[in-house]
Ligand code: FES
């Protein structure tokens with residue numbers, strides 16, 4: 001999208017839209033085959049394969065300057081001195097920014113964004129300065145010459161789940177952080193078979209391929225009228241809503257004074273849902289050099305402290321079951337690291353509350369605040385972590401009890417949601433488990449350590465998957481008819497999910513036209529407010545608003561609208577849906593080979609079977625769940641971060657040493673969606689699919705490693721050294 | 727300092743010649759993106775760790791972030807935009823679209839350039855770590871395993887890998903390499 005401004009500072013934005021065939025007047029509105037449920041090519045793919053879809057840093061700008069962030073090098077303390085003399089002397093430097101002279105922020109809407117306002121250092125990698133220069137090379141060179149001296153304070157950066165400072169979170173995901181049902185200790189006592197184990201992982205990083213970047217332009221229109229000021233952020237984000245809620249007040253702006261665009265996003269995974277502090281630095285720099293645009297692109301290394309991560313955690317699970325494998329007690333206590341600056345708690349025990357039937361249960365979310373950067377949502381926050389623990393513990397129970405792991409889950413299938421007693425909107429977990437077992441050849445599974453292929457020990461493993469409904473608020477969408485096309489407008493972002501493609505399909509059916517006649521204008525303000533692309537909710541939540549807008553459009557303008565006709569529709573969750581427990585379900589099956597020479601784990605096959613409501617577009621849906629499974633495989637086998645306890649930094653903060661899965665790590669992946677229609681999510685019967693591929697997959701892999709080797713790994717990732725030591 | 731040390735440098739990008747005067751610290755990647763406005767090449771790490779910046783320079787794939795522009799004076803550089811355009815996609819690009827071999831699309835230009843050069847390497851008989859007979863200099867038959875190995879310098883965090891491999895194998899098949 002390019003945004004230009006007239007003399008009054010009004011924005012005339014021309015979005016770069018995905019390509020569509022020229023409108024064919026013959027294809028008039030009327031009854032037609034539905035597009036929803038059919039395979040459709042990703043509409044923005046031609047732009048992306050030619051490299052011509054513009055990402056944040058790539059929008060054409062005139063005479064931009066560049067700002068380079070400077071990060072703290074201690075974990076905690078106070079800045080007592082700044083020497084900017086050498087930095088300021090670098091040719092091309094416009095301004096050096098530190099807490100001493102940065103413009104003041106206004107409302108502390110988010111403590112993590114409150115940078116350059118004082119000498120305090122809360123964690124290593126905090127933005128404590130910035131250099132504005134004409135070229136990125138000059139800004140970077142000067143940033144390296146900016147010297148801070150500190151008064152260091154003692155710090156604590158490592159998670160100690162049994163430490164004295166651990167506290168219980170009161171509220172998590174708008175529900176009690178801790179809950180107890182029945183008498184867990186009695187249930188533990190009744191158990192014939194028991195598991196008591198702790199599951200862990202280090203901090204994980206989104207590692208989106210597009211580093212966070214922004215072009216910020218501050219338009220100080222008139223010194224007499226501050227309300228006419230506008231800030232434009234050409235950004236990479238999951239939707240502008242959090243920016244307007246958090247950044248605008250911080251900068252002393254009203255929400256509508258902040259224009260945000262993000263037409264193409266090079267990966268997000270939760271890590272671009274909320275504004276991160278680099279946006280504050282870029283905005284302050286833009287204010288200083290107004291009206292010159294300011295470009296900022298974080299380096300890969302800076303991303304490891306500036307833009308959030310999945311917090312390190314430790315999950316303690318106790319399971320007890322009777323002789324038939326029916327659970328008499330489930331306990332799950334999650335302890336996770338959090339930042340003292342701003343703590344965000346992943347809902348790691350929530351799926352444990354609803355997955356299986358048991359009369360006695362205790363779940364609790366605990367937190368330990370540390371001098372580390374803030375964590376944030378990372379793909380399937382909570383569910384990834386919690387289901388790794390629960391689904392591994394179930395495998396341990398199945399082994400102890402001598403019951404097939406698929407069968408054990410079927411035996412504990414609940415009739416209603418065990419947490420709240422609500423009926424399921426739809427729950428086809430058992431169907432997913434059984435279909436998966438059949439498709440995968442689960443009956444070939446042997447006792448642990450029995451199958452070999454040369455040096456390779458072969459094993460099969462499985463786990464259940466779940467992802468909840470996250471739709472809570474009513475939002476809007478607009479349909480505009482122009483140039484013979486219907487334009488769908490709302491603040492949705494396509495972060496690689498296929499939103500451009502599927503929203504057009506949903507609108508096409510609601511309007512009764514060919515999807516090629518529908519264009520999406522999303523990923524910017526200036527369109528109706530919508531929820532961020534997060535919580536796997538976009539398609540059904542935005543889809544509801546789009547259907548409402550299409551219906552309003554047809555009511556208002558009939559089948560032959562005039563040029564420029566438009567209508568807005570609003571929609572929330574379906575009326576009455578809160579009477580139901582609403583979740584997508586699935587099952588993951590994995591075959592691994594573990595080298596008896598090197599202890600390396602190779603994945604040979606991976607299957608995901610899902611009951612996730614109506615699949616709007618099988619092609620993009622398959623890609624999306626496959627992507628989730630692969631990211632989970634990566635987290636399970638490769639992703640390990642090392643936080644240095646002395647200095648608080650991630651010692652392996654780049655892609656050479658924080659390993660993410662590469663081509664050679666990924667086997668053929670098999671996906672099946674079971675036919676399902678759930679009316680309680682959205683208008684089209686769809687559920688969320690963006691994250692469920694992440695859930696349970698690490699457990700399926702770890703359970704397969706156990707089946708191959710007889711070694712039980714309880715910490716991610718399953719590295720050769722972990723196996724060698726097991 | 728840029729004034730004292732700047733170097734005249736010529737780059738031909740997607741067939742178009744550019745005469746530049748560059749700070750010697752500027753990489754081919756930054757010359758393309760920041761100086762020439764050629765954004766059909768992406769920056770993912772700037773350290774040769776991700777492959778997003780892959781371009782074809784004088785017929786070979788390089789990670790352009792690790793290549794100083796002044797040392798590529800006179801080079802012919804091809805980015806994804808040079809392999810096809812939206813209205814006239816190249817064969818690999820067409821296959822990527824067909825196979826839905828992308829999600830966010832940020833790694834994609836690098837994957838496409840890398841794949842194009844990789845097919846040429848296979849054709850020239852260049853072996854990989856998984857090639858059984860490294861001495862045979864005949865065109866390599868590209869199995870899925872060969873493609874995965876040869877493409878492992880191009881990371882895709884969205885996890886489009888299986889579809890990328892399928893897309894490349896489609897084209898390899900058309901070219902008699904699979
Ligand atoms: S940007 Fe060059 S390899 Fe990552």
Ligand code: FES
Nearest residue numbers: 829831882883884
């Ligand atoms: S498509 Fe997003 S990183 Fe490859």
